[in-house]
Each structure stands twice: as C-alpha cells, then as structure tokens.
Amino acid sequence: MRPTVHDIAAEAGVSLATVDRVLNNRPGVRAVTRDKVEQAIETLGYVRDVAAANLAKGRTYPLIFIMPAGDNSFMRGLEAEVRAATVRSAAERTEITILTVPAFNAQALAEALAEAHRRQPAGVAVVAIEAPEVTAAVKRLRDDGIAVVTLVSDLPGSARDHFAGVDNVAAGRTAGSLMGRFLGNREGPVAVLAGSMLVRDHRDRLEGFQAVMRDCFGTRALLPVVEGQDDAALAEKLVAALIDAHPDLAGIYSIGAGNRGLVAALEKAGKAGTICVVAHELTAYSRAALLSGTIDALLNQDAGHEVRSAIRVLKAKADGLAVIAAQERIRIDIFLKDNLPSGQV
C-alpha cells in the first residue's frame, strides 16, 4: 500500500494539517517542522494522489478560447475540438467559453482579450495576431495573474506563458524539402500562396521554405508571395492569375487556408496533377485533393492535440506549476495519399 498523508503525519509526529501545509508549501510552518515532514515524505517515498486532492479541492478552471470566425475549415475544426473539450469539462474540472472574432483584425482581437479579462477566467487561449495592441492586452491579462497560451499562431516577445502549436519554420523547411525533391530536375518556377503576413505562423513557414529552397535547390526560381487572406474566392483568383502569367509553373506552396480556391483554380486550368502542390492542414477539401492527386503532400497540425495541450498548460499555469516542454510539443504531420488516416475530418 502506498503511504498516505496519515502515514507521513505519524512518521513525522505532526498533524494532517501540517503535512498538508508542507505538501502545498503554504506558509506557517517552522523550518524544523517542515524538515521533519520532508524527511518523512522522503523515507516513506510518498507521492500525492492527485485525484483525491482535486476531489477535496473541488477547484474548477474557467477558461476562454478566442479564435477567428469565417469559413476557414481548419479553424472550424479547431473550434470543434474546443467544443469536444467542453464535453469533457466535467471530468477535467474546466468550464470553457469560446469567443470568435473577425480574422486578421488586430483591433477586434485586442477587444476580445479585454472582454475575456473582464470575465476573470483562470486562463485564456488565443489564436494570436502580431500587433502591439494584442501584445498589450496579453500583458494586462498576465499582470492580473491570468494564464495566457497562444494557439496555432504565436506572439513571440509577448508575456504569454506558452505557445501550443507547431514549429512553423520547420514546417516551411519540410515543405521546401518535399517540393524540391518531388520536382527533381523538372523545369519551372515555384509560387507561394500565403494567407496574410500579419500572422506569425505564415511568416515562419515562408521563412523556412525560402531558406531550404535557397540553400538546397538554389537554381529553382521562387515567385513573389501572394496573399489570399485565407479566403477561398480570393485564393482562386490569385492562383488563376499565377498560372496564367507563368505557363511553366512547376510548383505551388500553399502556406495558409483557402485550399478550396487553390484546387478549383488548378482544376479549371487543367493543371491538377501537373503542378506539384504542397499545402497545409488536413480538411475535407484538402483530403479529397490529396487523394485525387491535385495536392502532392499535406503538412498538418493536429487541432485536437493542440487544444488538449493548451488546456493542460493553462490549468498547470493557473496553479503556478511548471509544464514539461517535451510533453507538450506539437508535431508536424506529413500526409501523402498513402498514409492518410482513414477517419473522418
């Protein structure tokens, strides 16, 4: 039988309350007494039963998730994962609220953060936009003791506690590697379609992609980046224009969302399967395009993992606990049509 607080109390010759004070390093214990208790903990090899502790505490964690609105499939999937987490709220002692804001609008995001602040949650998860007013709003939350985690897109240099998302520079590098190797010695330039340079994840991916193309496939021409605002209609127009302007276009790297438009443009131009396409995020559309051969490779971040990690970290930070970084790392999944998980999505 593993030792309990009672055993420690007996071993150390003190009361339960004192043991509890030491365990939760609360004040009001003489150093000598503390030592005795810690000694007992050590010799008995005590480890606290977290479930029992939570039961006794009855603590809950009000959490707020802020994410962009719009028809971006990835973001809607992310929201679905947050909703799935609210279902588990009972077991996890969380109370999750979702706030949606217009995409790529720093002002609106800052206001949502202020609104979240008013509600006094234990923590806030936010899909960030890099802008001074957002950074400032995050700082105010942290100054008030509210934990903040950035989700999917980071806000480096801010006061946020943690970033729950992938290494987007590595993602861009991987995209570059696949593009370069898949193209081999085939002729023609490569285009890049991003969502917006306002968000850090897109900027990071671009940086990684350009670095690999430059360092490893230096002879390949890279066209200037075009920004589709993660909007399918705009993306379609832009890609159609690219195909038109560059009949020998060999590849397209799609950094953000709007893959529906990208695919439509390729198909209408009769270039599906001819131009090598590397894109991001597994959605119903991108899955179909991968299977049909219009998209050659898909880099994905698992929204479910990100949401669950964000919740774990927010709870830990709210309790002032450290997190094990390695355990919270989100991986970049690479999907070819051959290793696509059969599941839904």
Place this chain on the structure above:
Amino acid sequence: MRPTVHDIAAEAGVSLATVDRVLNNRPGVRAVTRDKVEQAIETLGYVRDVAAANLAKGRTYPLIFIMPAGDNSFMRGLEAEVRAATVRSAAERTEITILTVPAFNAQALAEALAEAHRRQPAGVAVVAIEAPEVTAAVKRLRDDGIAVVTLVSDLPGSARDHFAGVDNVAAGRTAGSLMGRFLGNREGPVAVLAGSMLVRDHRDRLEGFQAVMRDCFGTRALLPVVEGQDDAALAEKLVAALIDAHPDLAGIYSIGAGNRGLVAALEKAGKAGTICVVAHELTAYSRAALLSGTIDALLNQDAGHEVRSAIRVLKAKADGLAVIAAQERIRIDIFLKDNLPSGQV
C-alpha cells in the same frame, strides 16, 4: 454545480446505497425502484465522477508487458516507455511488470504468455509473433477474462482485444511513394532489407511497399527481399553484399531494425548520400543518419503513444468498457531532416 449521488437519492426518494446499486447495476433492487432512480438520473443529467469512484474503490490494474530482448534500439525505447509508465503507476492505478523474451522465437513467446497467465493480471500487452502456439496462448488468456492487446506487431485472427500499433501496410505504401518520388527518373534497382517475415508488421510493410512500387513506379526493378533478423551485424553484411552485386543500386527500403549495420555498410562502401534510403523508427542512430543525409526519410511510430494507448485500452477492457477506436489510432510519423523533433531520442 453538477448533481451528485445525494441529489439523485433525494430526487428519487431512496438511499445512497440504492442509487449506487443502480449505477453499477448490481442486483437487489426492485424494478420500480430502479426506474425511479434512472428517472432521477435522467432528469438531473447526472454523470458519475470517475476519479471519486476510483478513489473509493481503491481498484488497481496489474498489467504485464511482454517484449523482445536484444539490442534493437526501437524495442529498448519501447521498454523505456513502459518503464516511464510504471513511474506514473501511482496516478493511473496500474502495476506494470515487464517480461522480455528472445526475439523471433514463437515458442519462447508462448511460454511467456503462459507465465503471464499464471500471474493473473488484469491485462497483457504483447509484441506478437504470428504462430499457432502464440495464438493459442492468447486465446487461453482471453477465455480466462484477461484482456490482451498486441503492441507494434499484430496477431490478426486471434482473440486479442485490440492492436496498439500503426497501419503497416500504409507505412509500406508511404515508403514506396517517397522512394519512387525521391528517385524520380534516376536509373537503378531498389533493394528491400527486412527483419523477419515471421512478424506481421514486416510482412505488411513489404506488401504495401511492393504494391506502390508495382502500381505507381512499375518500371523500377525491385530486388528480392533479404532478412537481417533485426541484427546490425547481419544487416551490414547483407547490405554490403547487395551494394557489391548491384553497382547501380538506386535505393534501399529498410523495413525493420538494424539500421546501424545498414548505415555502416553504406558508409564503408562510400555510397552514403548516393543511394536513396527510406527506413523505419527514430533512434539515436537513425536520427544521426537522417541528419547526415545517409537516410533520406524515416517512418516512425511513437513508442510512447503506443504504450499509453495500450494501457488505456487494457484498463478499459478489464472493466468491460468499449474504447473509442479513432482516439486510439497510432499515426505514422514521417521525418525528413527538416522536421526532426529537436528532443532527445
């Protein structure tokens, strides 16, 4: 505040004990009373607090893991993950024992399963070998109400409750896709180095690989499979012979372990970076080879995920609960040198 057993008891006008009987559908409750309680559960929207239930029950789960001995890095990493899980035993109410058996030895494995049976655990996780005596031993465990999960390598057609591992046919297909595309129109045959055709995972990978090479890259010659018994020294000898016999060898697909030997042979022959290599499992050796360019792509199964999933499933099955298949799916990770997680391993 969510409702508790007390609320149900009050609402139904019965005692706590009766509510408990209904909740755990134990006998000794009149149908009318049962109905009243179920009605109350329904109207109050009660969901039981599993943590509290476990605390009260004090139930633990004795589990046995059976895995191959030897210097196979992947298997040692797997064992390390099991050991890591034993550390979490306290919180998870598990008591894990590890049994190691000689690799690729069906007789020894069957005996280990019998030994596990004698110890009467709640569940057994086993890295399987496909053989009648193993299938029979698994059946005896199941017939005795002990949950069985195959780990890494499956035993299809047996009575096992679940397989905690990747879709190895898909893994083989992915390897084929990458090999074919990376080689492009470069000349030369492709060799396959397996561990043993006795284990299902190797057979499945081979099947997937051959299918894609045949269907999508039909002009590429495939050499007959050689078996290295997951042994580095033997693998080195075999690969050296292959290189010798086929000066124009374009690619090698390494299905199993022994990558150390593979890499050594390539380096000694001065073929490192020239022959396209796709291999499995991220270990200290394969990581180094990927970074140096000797290995071009690495398919990986996350041993930690597999072990944790196996434990979750064993506990659930031991309690007679269903598992959510989608949640327990283990993914195939693809690593290029650009998306290698920076961590240890």
Place this chain on the structure above:
DNA sequence: CTGTTAGCGCCTTCAT
C-alpha cells in the same frame, strides 16, 4: 505556528 474536524463524491460492509 499547529491541531481538530468536517467534508469532496463515491463505494462498501453490515443491519434491517
């Protein structure tokens, strides 16, 4: 500074 006492939500004898 330290100890006593009463729960958290659930399960389990033991009576009735």
Place this chain on the structure above:
DNA sequence: ATGAAGGCGCTAACAG
C-alpha cells in the same frame, strides 16, 4: 429489497 454509517486520500475552515 433497502438503508445507515464509515472510509478512500486529501484539503480547508476554524480553533487554539
């Protein structure tokens, strides 16, 4: 067939 009472391991008032 049903109920009362005590306890799982921990925390949180409230006393002293």
